[in-house]
Amino acid sequence: MAKNGDSDHEEKAHFVLVPVMAQGHTIPMLDMARLLAGRGAAVTFVTTPLNFARIKSLADSVANSGLPIHFLPLRFPCAECGLPDGCENIDVLPSSDLLASFWRACAMLREPLASHLRHNSPAPPTCIISDTGHPWTGDVAREFGIPRLTFLGFGAFASLVRYVLYRFKIFENVADENEPVSVPFLPHRFEMTKAKSPGNFGGPGMEKFREVALAEERRADGIVVNTFDDLEASYIDAYGQITEKKIWTLGPLSLCNRDVGETVARGSASNVDVSHCLRWLDSKKHGSVVYVSFGSLARTMPGQLIQVGLGLEASERPFVWVIKAGDRFAEVEEWLKAEGFEERVKDRGLIINGWAPQAAILSHPAVGGFMTHCGWNSTLEGVAAGLPMITWPHFGDQFLNETLIVESLKVGVPVGVQQMTQWGAEDAQAFIKKDDVETAVGKLMDEGEEGEERRTRARELGEKARRAMEEGGSSYENTKLLIREIQAKNVHADGKLTV
Ligand code: UDP
Numbered sequence: 001m002a003k004n005g006d007s008d009h010e011e012k013a014h015f016v017l018v019p020v021m022a023q024g025h026t027i028p029m030l031d032m033a034r035l036l037a038g039r040g041a042a043v044t045f046v047t048t049p050l051n052f053a054r055i056k057s058l059a060d061s062v063a064n065s066g067l068p069i070h071f072l073p074l075r076f077p078c079a080e081c082g083l084p085d086g087c088e089n090i091d092v093l094p095s096s097d098l099l100a101s102f103w104r105a106c107a108m109l110r111e112p113l114a115s116h117l118r119h120n121s122p123a124p125p126t127c128i129i130s131d132t133g134h135p136w137t138g139d140v141a142r143e144f145g146i147p148r149l150t151f152l153g154f155g156a157f158a159s160l161v162r163y164v165l166y167r168f169k170i171f172e173n174v175a176d177e178n179e180p181v182s183v184p185f186l187p188h189r190f191e192m193t194k195a196k197s198p199g200n201f202g203g204p205g206m207e208k209f210r211e212v213a214l215a216e217e218r219r220a221d222g223i224v225v226n227t228f229d230d231l232e233a234s235y236i237d238a239y240g241q242i243t244e245k246k247i248w249t250l251g252p253l254s255l256c257n258r259d260v261g262e263t264v265a266r267g268s269a270s271n272v273d274v275s276h277c278l279r280w281l282d283s284k285k286h287g288s289v290v291y292v293s294f295g296s297l298a299r300t301m302p303g304q305l306i307q308v309g310l311g312l313e314a315s316e317r318p319f320v321w322v323i324k325a326g327d328r329f330a331e332v333e334e335w336l337k338a339e340g341f342e343e344r345v346k347d348r349g350l351i352i353n354g355w356a357p358q359a360a361i362l363s364h365p366a367v368g369g370f371m372t373h374c375g376w377n378s379t380l381e382g383v384a385a386g387l388p389m390i391t392w393p394h395f396g397d398q399f400l401n402e403t404l405i406v407e408s409l410k411v412g413v414p415v416g417v418q419q420m421t422q423w424g425a426e427d428a429q430a431f432i433k434k435d436d437v438e439t440a441v442g443k444l445m446d447e448g449e450e451g452e453e454r455r456t457r458a459r460e461l462g463e464k465a466r467r468a469m470e471e472g473g474s475s476y477e478n479t480k481l482l483i484r485e486i487q488a489k490n491v492h493a494d495g496k497l498t499v
Helices: 021-036 049-054 056-065 098-107 110-120 137-144 156-167 209-220 229-243 260-264 274-282 302-315 328-336 358-362 378-386 399-407 434-446 450-468 474-487
Strands: 014-018 042-047 071-072 127-131 148-151 222-225 245-251 290-294 319-323 349-353 367-372 390-391 412-413
Touching: 014 021, 014 110, 021 042, 021 056, 021 071, 021 127, 021 148, 021 378, 021 474, 049 056, 049 071, 056 071, 127 137, 137 148, 137 209, 148 209, 156 209, 156 222, 156 229, 156 399, 222 229, 229 245, 229 450, 229 474, 245 474, 274 319, 274 349, 274 358, 290 302, 290 358, 290 434, 302 319, 302 328, 302 358, 302 434, 328 349, 358 367, 358 378, 367 378, 367 434, 378 399, 378 450, 390 399, 390 434, 399 412, 412 434, 434 450, 450 474
Parallel strands: 014 042, 014 127, 042 071, 127 148, 148 222, 222 245, 290 319, 290 367, 319 349, 367 390, 390 412
Antiparallel strands: none
């Protein structure tokens, strides 16, 4: 089947995107869908009814714009897998104990997807880009004889470390969770503890799944990473070498949203009146506001949230603070109101309960700093907005992202987190105190030499990020090359890409 560049046989590239149903995985893949479709490829975007409802306004605007993206909501088999009704996204799982059932339900999408592609797809698929959490898509790609690229949702540094840790079982004989262990195959010396290492699809009971996922990862025809070459060059190279795969860096994917209308529709409908939010920001001085958000999955207990609020108050800086619904807002609201917090900060604090239009807020000129949980999307969105960050990692790849932000890129101030907050754990203890928050905000927003240098570095990275996505930039060119490779069917009979 290798028709290398035989234009007589060229058909439009048709990517089938299969994200993991969690905001941090779905949002960048939605951006990827728009990026690929905007550059001439057709896209089928696999989702489920509940997740599709969340992105309905985005789907509508895609339909109106004529972008060739077909949204394919497949029924999610909750009942068959022992999941409560409606548990179609990791952010609504009542407990992390249900992760194994969630992955099982995902794997059951295989036949419905294959059947759609066999019988109902307007055009034959030419490439699958699927999350590493969907190893079952390997079989679908083989059935159709097309390449499969994996997408993990991490940056290159975290992807590289995770790959090395699990492929070479670095922690296998390490008993002490807090013992720093040297991680080989990195461009520089790097140690990490098991306690802060990124997880691998949940805890005990997931061994078989992990094995299958890793095996499929190794069979993949390439890896798509949401990053850009100027940001993580040495890690991208090392990752390509150790995996022996082509690394397609296409990001920052969030920059494919060109105006406020596009950014606010990302992921979910906002729980705040977006124009009110932007007007509020308009009223603040350039670069003066701290934006605080811990993403979509990390759960922060009321005691810890109260320390965040008190620290923000003590910092005397204007702030936008997002408290997600999963953070037991009712209890925090009691504190916000009964103890007069909201009243005291009303002139300089905007509190958003629920989903915020994050990308739109970050790109507003009034925002001068970002307190983040270091999820990779948030990290890269902060980089793309040219902002210095306060790092508050919780779990997963977030400690690695903190290392990248603070030590490699030198655009961050750590709040001082020493241990992982297990996802879904009801850990009521506040590890970070009001004073830690106040100190970190003071340092980040400081107008002295250190703060200025950090801001300059962040601004320069933001400019490089934008250039990467513009014509002639690395991610722009990689996207072009990827579509061209797929379109020209530069694939062998076994589905392997020639590059
Ligand atoms: N996000 C948002 N509004 C919110 C919370 C999150 O738009 O109120 C978006 C954010 O911009 C990012 C994604 O959700 O694109 C979160 O992904 P990330 O990797 O940062 O963290 P996760 O939620 O996966 O921990």
